[in-house]
Structure formats: C-alpha cells, structure tokens
Amino acid sequence: MTRLLNRAAPYLLALPAWIWLGLFFVVPIVGLLWMSLMTGNIIVGFQQTFNVGIYPEVITTYWEHILRSLGYGLAATLLCIAIGYPVAYWIAFHGGAHKSTYLLLLLLPFFVTQVLRTISWKFLLADDGLILGTLKAIHLLPQDARVLSTSIAVIFGLAYTFLPFMVLPIYAVLEQVDHRVVEAAYDLYASRFHAFVHVILPMSLPGVFAGVLLVFVPSSADYVTAWVLGGTHNTMIGNVIQSQYLVNNAYPTAAAITFVLMSVLLIGIFSYAKALGTERVMEVQAG
Amino acid sequence: MATTTEKTPAAPGVVATESNQAVPAISLEKVSKTYRSGQVTTTAVESIDLEIRQGEFFSLLGPSGCGKTTTMRMIAGFEEPTSGVVRLSGKDVTGVPPNRRDVNMVFQSYALFPHMTVAENVAFGLKRKKVPAAEIRTRVAEMLELVELGDRAKYKPRQLSGGQQQRVALARALVNRPSALLLDEPLGALDLKLRQAMQLELKRIQREVGITFVYVTHDQSEALTMSDRIAVMNKGRIEQLGTPAQIYETPATRFVAGFIGTSNILTGTAQRVSDTLVRIDYGGDQHVLANTPQQMSDSGLVITVRPEKIRLGKDVPDANVSRIRGTVREVVYLGATTHYTVRTVDDTDIVVFQQNSSDASNLADHGDTVWLSWRPEHSYVLPG
Numbered sequence: 177m178t179r180l181l182n183r184a185a186p187y188l189l190a191l192p193a194w195i196w197l198g199l200f201f202v203v204p205i206v207g208l209l210w211m212s213l214m215t216g217n218i219i220v221g222f223q224q225t226f227n228v229g230i231y232p233e234v235i236t237t238y239w240e241h242i243l244r245s246l247g248y249g250l251a252a253t254l255l256c257i258a259i260g261y262p263v264a265y266w267i268a269f270h271g272g273a274h275k276s277t278y279l280l281l282l283l284l285p286f287f288v289t290q291v292l293r294t295i296s297w298k299f300l301l302a303d304d305g306l307i308l309g310t311l312k313a314i315h316l317l318p319q320d321a322r323v324l325s326t327s328i329a330v331i332f333g334l335a336y337t338f339l340p341f342m343v344l345p346i347y348a349v350l351e352q353v354d355h356r357v358v359e360a361a362y363d364l365y366a367s368r369f370h371a372f373v374h375v376i377l378p379m380s381l382p383g384v385f386a387g388v389l390l391v392f393v394p395s396s397a398d399y400v401t402a403w404v405l406g407g408t409h410n411t412m413i414g415n416v417i418q419s420q421y422l423v424n425n426a427y428p429t430a431a432a433i434t435f436v437l438m439s440v441l442l443i444g445i446f447s448y449a450k451a452l453g454t455e456r457v458m459e460v461q462a463g
Numbered sequence: 464m465a466t467t468t469e470k471t472p473a474a475p476g477v478v479a480t481e482s483n484q485a486v487p488a489i490s491l492e493k494v495s496k497t498y499r500s501g502q503v504t505t506t507a508v509e510s511i512d513l514e515i516r517q518g519e520f521f522s523l524l525g526p527s528g529c530g531k532t533t534t535m536r537m538i539a540g541f542e543e544p545t546s547g548v549v550r551l552s553g554k555d556v557t558g559v560p561p562n563r564r565d566v567n568m569v570f571q572s573y574a575l576f577p578h579m580t581v582a583e584n585v586a587f588g589l590k591r592k593k594v595p596a597a598e599i600r601t602r603v604a605e606m607l608e609l610v611e612l613g614d615r616a617k618y619k620p621r622q623l624s625g626g627q628q629q630r631v632a633l634a635r636a637l638v639n640r641p642s643a644l645l646l647d648e649p650l651g652a653l654d655l656k657l658r659q660a661m662q663l664e665l666k667r668i669q670r671e672v673g674i675t676f677v678y679v680t681h682d683q684s685e686a687l688t689m690s691d692r693i694a695v696m697n698k699g700r701i702e703q704l705g706t707p708a709q710i711y712e713t714p715a716t717r718f719v720a721g722f723i724g725t726s727n728i729l730t731g732t733a734q735r736v737s738d739t740l741v742r743i744d745y746g747g748d749q750h751v752l753a754n755t756p757q758q759m760s761d762s763g764l765v766i767t768v769r770p771e772k773i774r775l776g777k778d779v780p781d782a783n784v785s786r787i788r789g790t791v792r793e794v795v796y797l798g799a800t801t802h803y804t805v806r807t808v809d810d811t812d813i814v815v816f817q818q819n820s821s822d823a824s825n826l827a828d829h830g831d832t833v834w835l836s837w838r839p840e841h842s843y844v845l846p847g
Contacts, residue, residue, distance in 0.1 A: 354574060356570050356571075356572055357574045357575070357576060357577070359561070359568075359574065360568070360570060360575075360576070360635075361576075361587070362541075362560070362561045363539060363541075363561050363562070363568045363636075364562075364567065364587045364588035364591060364635070364636075364639070365563075365591035365639075366562055366587075370591060375576055379576075379577065379578055
C-alpha cells in the first residue's frame with residue numbers, strides 16, 4: 177500500500193496543476209475553437225455551423241494587423257535587449273551589496289497598472305507636452321514634430337512595458353556566471369572585450385533566449401500600448417480582437433483571430449527555438 | 464660502436480640546476496597587500512621578499528587566510544600590491560593586467576568554459592594570442608595527449624569527471640607555454656586516492672615541460688611530496704623558506720613545527736653543558752639534551768622533536784641522549800607503524816611513531832611505564 181502511494185506521489189502532487197490547467201487553459205481553448213466556428217449575431221444568437229471559412233476570411237482581412245503586431249513585437253524585443261542587457265550586466269557585476277535594491281527599483285513602476293503608466297507616457301509625449309513642448313520652445317524640434325500616434329511611440333511603449341521581462345532572466349543567468357571563469361579568460365590573454373564576447377555573452381544566452389520569449393509574445397499580443405499611444409494608424413491585432421469582441425460583439429470573428437495569432441506565435445517560437453538550438457542553449461545552463 | 468642507446472630520462476631538477484644562475488622566474492620585493500573596508504584595514508600580505516627560480520616546483524604552504532592565495536593572485540595580476548614590486552623574469556610587471564602577463568593559472572574550481580568543448584577550452588589562450596590555426600590544432604592535440612585526454616577533445620567539461628576537468632584546466636594553461644604556471648589548490652576538490660595519483664602526475668608533467676610551477680596549498684603532505692622548495696606562510700608573512708627536508712627536519716619557528724607534520728614541544732630552563740650543548744633536567748635521571756649553536760637565552764627554552772625520532776623502550780637509556788620516563792596512554796596500531804601517546808611526569812603528552820619491524824613490534828601496552836630517548840641533534844631549539 178505504501179509502495180503504491182510512494183509511486184503515485186509525484187502524480188498526486190502534480191494533480192492540482194493538471195486540474196488548474198484543464199479548467200483554465202484546455203476548457204477555454206476548446207470553447208474558443210468551438211465559438212470561432214459559430215455564425216450569427218448578438219441579437220438573434222449564435223449557432224454552431226462549423227463555419228471553417230471564417231479563418232481564410234479573418235486572415236485576408238487582418239493580415240496587415242498581424243504583420244504589424246509581429247513587427248512591433250520584434251522591434252520592441254530588440255530594443256529590450258539593447259536596453260536590458262547592459263542594465264542586467266551592470267546589476268549582476270557591479271551591483272555590489274545593493275543588487276536587490278536595484279532590481280526593486282526596476283520593478284517599482286510595475287506596481288502601477290499598465291494602463292496608467294501608458295497614459296502617463298501619453299502625457300509626457302504629447303505634442304505640446306513636457307518633452308516635445310520644451311524641445312519645440314527652444315527650437316530643437318520643428319513645430320510639427322510629433323511622437324504620439326506614430327509607430328515609434330508604440331514600439332518604445334511596448335519596450336518600456338516589457339523591459340523587466342528581459343532584464344530579470346538575463347540578470348538571473350549573469351548572476352550565476354562564476355567570476356573565476358571570467359578571470360580565467362583574462363588569464364588566458366583575453367581583453368575585457370574578448371572575455372565578454374567569448375565567455376560572458378555565450379554563457380548568458382539562455383537568459384536572452386528566455387527574455388526574448390517573455391517579451392516578444394506578450395508585446396505582439398498587447399493592445400493597451402497601441403490603443404493609448406498609437407492612434408488610428410498603428411492598431412495592432414490585439415486592438416482588433418478587443419473591438420471585435422467588446423464593441424462589435426462579433427464573438428466568432430474575435431475567437432478566430434485569437435486562434436490565428438496564437439498559431440502564428442507558436443510557429444514563430446518553435447522556429448526560433450530550432451534556429452537557436454534550444455538544446456545547446458539549455459546545455460550551457462545545465463553546465 | 465653504440466647502435467641504439469636507450470635514452471636515459473633526464474633526472475628531476477636538471478632544468479632547475481642548469482638555470483639556477485639565471486634571472487629568477489618570479490621575484491617579489493617587499494610586496495604588501497592591505498584591504499580597506501570602511502575604517503577596518505586588513506593586511507593580507509606583509510612585506511614579502513621571494514625569489515622563485517626558473518623551472519622549480521615551488522609551493523606556498525599555509526593555513527587558510529595566511530595570504531598564500533593573495534600572493535599568487537598578485538603574481539597573476541588579479542590583485543595589485545599595495546606596495547612593493549612584482550617581477551616576472553626580471554621584468555617589473557606591477558600594474559600590468561593579467562591578460563598581458565606571461566603566466567597562467569589553474570583555478571581551484573578549474574573555471575573551465577562550460578559552453579566550449581575540451582579542445583576549445585585548451586585552444587582559448589592560443590587563439591587570443593593569434594597563433595595560426597594549424598599550429599593551434601597540433602599544440603592542443605599534443606597537450607591533450609600529455610594529460611591523457613586525447614580521446615575527450617570533443618566533450619563538454621561537465622561530461623568529464625573531476626580529475627579529468629582538472630587535467631583540462633592544466634592543459635589549458637600549459638599549452639600557452641607560460642614562463643610560470645600558478646596552481647591554486649588544484650587538487651582540493653578531488654578525493655584522496657585521485658589526489659595522490661594527480662600529485663605524481665603533476666610532478667611528471669612539470670618535469671616533462673620544465674616550466675616553473677608555483678603551487679598554493681594548505682596540505683603539508685602535498686607540498687612535501689611535490690615541491691623543490693616550500694615557503695611556509697602564516698599571517699601574511701613567510702615563516703620559513705626551504706626544501707621539504709629542511710622545513711620538516713629543522714623547523715624555524717614554533718608555527719612551522721606545529722603546521723608541518725606532528726611535533727612534540729618541550730619547554731624548560733636549560734643548563735649549558737658545553738659550547739654547543741644544553742640540558743633541561745626533569746629530575747630522576749630524566750633530561751633533554753639539545754644542540755644550540757648560538758649563544759642564546761637558556762631560560763624558557765622551547766624544544767621540538769619529531770615523533771619518529773624518538774625510541775621507546777623498557778630499559779634506561781644512556782645518559783648521553785635525551786631520556787624521559789612516562790606512562791603509555793594510547794596505542795594506535797596503523798599496520799606499518801604504531802603510534803604511542805606517552806604522558807610524562809609533568810603531564811606533557813609526547814607522541815612516538817615506531818616502525819613495526821620484525822624485532823620491534825608490540826613494544827609496550829596501555830598503562831606501561833616506558834623510557835623515551837632521542838639523540839641531541841634531533842632536539843630542535845625554537846626561538847621564543
């Protein structure tokens with residue numbers, strides 16, 4: 177009896193997680209798929225008609241939004257690496273006794289909801305706001321210069337929102353880098369630059385890999401940033417889903433777009449993992 | 464007439480004797496290192512003078528915190544001395560960063576690059592020095608052969624055992640043919656048997672490549688086994704510098720006597736017997752004789768004697784040797800030797816090692832009264 181229990185223990189321990197995933201992931205996904213194949217409207221109600229044609233329809237209508245979302249997501253991810261890597265590096269290697277303080281400072285803005293933070297950016301970046309207004313007043317910028325309602329505003333907004341998701345995994349990996357390994361590189365005639373390129377950077381790639389996933393996926397699917405900072409010409413696919421669902425009450429269309437977006441992201445992630453060689457990256461982490 | 468004469472292997476130390484007259488491989492002149500944190504200043508190394516000869520196997524031996532690792536790191540360039548000069552082959556390298564010093568280090572934890580194969584690890588230094596690719600390939604292969612890892616070139620470090628990783632670390636440093644190799648407790652993480660095998664292996668490799676080895680360790684038997692010379696360090700200073708035999712046989716300080724091997728310490732007021740001989744009387748025919756070459760204070764004399772120099776017996780020894788009576792408190796049989804602990808009349812415990820040769824086994828049992836004796840030249844008089 178106890179042997180049986182011992183053997184079953186890992187499964188029993190995993191049971192709550194399975195129930196959780198089943199209830200809150202599998203059931204909604206199946207429901208979403210079911211909904212996407214219905215026809216009808218909010219007034220007469222929706223019937224299941226297995227309308228597969230909705231998929232080519234949403235793809236032809238919204239491919240531009242999907243591409244734009246992926247493009248913004250990618251740009252925001254690259255920006256996050258460019259800004260986040262040095263930050264993570266600095267905290268990990270030069271943070272001294274105050275590492276956790278710096279990490280807390282990094283996370284502090286995120287105690288405020290994303291909508292409010294994004295709106296405050298709108299306030300700062302307004303055409304006659306604090307930043308642009310000042311620059312225009314001293315004639316550093318032409319009078320018609322603007323940032324809001326441009327793709328730049330959306331990309332920077334996304335990068336700002338998801339920056340900690342890049343910094344934290346990179347920091348976690350850099351923190352683990354044995355300083356004696358870096359010393360060994362210096363000892364073997366490497367300059368600071370070479371030690372970084374040949375030792376520190378390759379060893380930190382698993383963190384970058386994780387950071388890219390954590391930033392790219394949610395920023396591609398984000399709708400708050402484009403809604404607040406993007407204006408009408410920079411709508412992302414998330415905005416389309418939101419308006420189809422909440423404004424037009426076109427539930428099947430919203431569900432179908434959601435599925436398309438999910439598939440595109442999954443394909444993207446898997447080809448990324450394959451191209452980078454997940455196993456090789458994970459190997460470093462294990463070693 | 465000789466057709467094929469067998470090549471006789473070079474005797475150990477040939478390299479060292481040939482270049483003894485040359486410039487020392489490493490020299491430290493009045494080197495000090497102090498750390499300041501807030502108001503507190505700690506002295507890690509205090510005004511050390513040291514010359515390490517070309518091609519010798521030199522050990523820095525001492526307990527943790529004695530400054531041996533700091534000394535090595537100053538030679539490697541990871542730490543800069545607070546004052547003093549570090550020279551490599553006569554050239555002042557104080558202030559030169561580690562990547563521009565012609566010495567390489569084997570780290571305590573090996574510090575191999577986890578994302579590179581064994582061969583890539585070994586090639587790292589040569590690549591940085593821009594050695595041609597073809598030459599790198601042959602030198603890496605040669606070096607892996609030397610450390611007997613030729614078949615592991617494509618493995619990742621974590622796929623190797625501790626002993627193998629150790630040898631990769633050694634190969635990675637040696638392949639650069641540095642003027643000196645610095646080893647920071649490289650065998651610390653290995654188990655006893657492997658450690659002993661690696662000690663001989665290191666010695667063999669050092670003889671083959673003829674490079675100066677500076678070896679940092681807290682393990683006295685390791686230092687005695689491998690070194691040509693040893694510097695015993697304590698509290699940031701060198702207590703004694705000499706060959707293993709000199710350090711073991713004639714410890715210069717009480718610290719060295721206690722740190723290297725087992726020592727019996729005896730104290731007392733001495734009477735001068737002759738110009739070179741003093742005697743401490745313990746009463747009842749018991750006394751300790753010691754040679755004191757220089758005219759020194761005879762009160763509060765500290766004498767040390769090694770356990771294996773003492774004879775243990777039932778009969779009263781001659782008066783011209785040290786002789787002390789005691790009771791056997793402990794007998795530990797260790798196969799080749801037996802260790803006795805004998806308590807003297809003034810409650811000092813003296814440890815005696817006796818060989819279990821055919822005529823000398825089972826000399827005494829627990830509780831027996833025995834005589835201990837040793838010759839005057841085996842009593843070493845320590846300062847203070």
